Amino acid sequence: MLIGKTFGSLTVIEYTGEKRISNVSKHDTKHYLCLCECGNTIEVSKPSLEYKLVKNCGCKRFKKIN
Ligand SMILES: [Zn+2]
Incomplete structure (x- = not known):
């Protein structure tokens, strides 16, 4: 059960x-x-959470280096 867990900035509700x-x-x-x-x-899909592909709603996107 993932509900209640946090992944980065996300809390599963x-x-x-x-x-x-x-x-x-x-x-x-x-x-x-x-x-x-x-x-x-x-x-968010479960694998995206577990493999930390998604850590927030998009509000904290990493800056592009190029
Ligand atoms: Zn956000």
């Missing part, structure tokens, strides 16, 4: 069901609604 991510996976993936520390909510 709700399980939103299994959904397919086109071009990424051939299988349905569990998704969770997460609350960012800035107050926005974002739906």
